[in-house]
Amino acid sequence: MVAKEESPDWQLGSQTRPMMKAGELIIRLKQADHLKGKSFLWFGRASMYALFTIGGEKRNSKVIHHSGTSPVWNEQLSFKIAEHVHFGLYNTLNVHFFDHELRRRNIPRGTAKIDVAALLEEHKNEVPVQEYQVFYKGKPKGTVELGLTFIPSTRKPLNWLQNLVKSLALNDSSNFAQR
Known part of the structure; x- marks a missing residue:
C-alpha cells in the first residue's frame, strides 16, 4: 500500500491563514459608486440591492429604487456564526449587486470578494468603512464602501465527549470503591 502524500498547503492550512471564530x-x-449598468425602465435609473453570502448563508440589503449606478444604503446586516460550523467557510464575504426588476429576472451588476478573516485579524475585530473593488465580468467596475465588526461568542465551546468520559470515569471509580 502506497502512503498518500499530503500537500504542504493542506498541512499549513489554518496556521498560515486566519480563520473566523x-x-x-x-x-x-x-x-x-459607478456600478455597471442602467435600467430601461424609469428613464435609465437602476434600482440596486446587494446580496451578501458567507458560509452558505445569504442576506439581502434593501432595494434603493431609482438610485442609478451609485446607490446609498446606510444599512446594517448581520450573520451569526455558530460554534459547530466549519469556520473556513466563513473566511470570504461575497457581495453581489443586482438591478431589481419587477417584471423580469434581477440583473447582475457586479461582485466584490472580501477576505473577512484577514481584515478582522488585522483590525482587531473592527474594520472601519473602506472601499472595496467591484468586478463585473472579470473587469473592475465600481466600488463599494462598507465596514465590518465582529463580536466573538462569549459561550465556551462544549466538549461533551470529554465531559462524558470524565463523568463515566468518576462513576466507575465510585462504584469500584463500593465493591
Whole structure:
C-alpha cells in the first residue's frame, strides 16, 4: 500500500491563514459608486440591492429604487456564526449587486470578494468603512464602501465527549470503591 502524500498547503492550512471564530459578524453597508449598468425602465435609473453570502448563508440589503449606478444604503446586516460550523467557510464575504426588476429576472451588476478573516485579524475585530473593488465580468467596475465588526461568542465551546468520559470515569471509580 502506497502512503498518500499530503500537500504542504493542506498541512499549513489554518496556521498560515486566519480563520473566523464563533460569534456575530456585522456588516455596515454604506454605498456603492459607478456600478455597471442602467435600467430601461424609469428613464435609465437602476434600482440596486446587494446580496451578501458567507458560509452558505445569504442576506439581502434593501432595494434603493431609482438610485442609478451609485446607490446609498446606510444599512446594517448581520450573520451569526455558530460554534459547530466549519469556520473556513466563513473566511470570504461575497457581495453581489443586482438591478431589481419587477417584471423580469434581477440583473447582475457586479461582485466584490472580501477576505473577512484577514481584515478582522488585522483590525482587531473592527474594520472601519473602506472601499472595496467591484468586478463585473472579470473587469473592475465600481466600488463599494462598507465596514465590518465582529463580536466573538462569549459561550465556551462544549466538549461533551470529554465531559462524558470524565463523568463515566468518576462513576466507575465510585462504584469500584463500593465493591
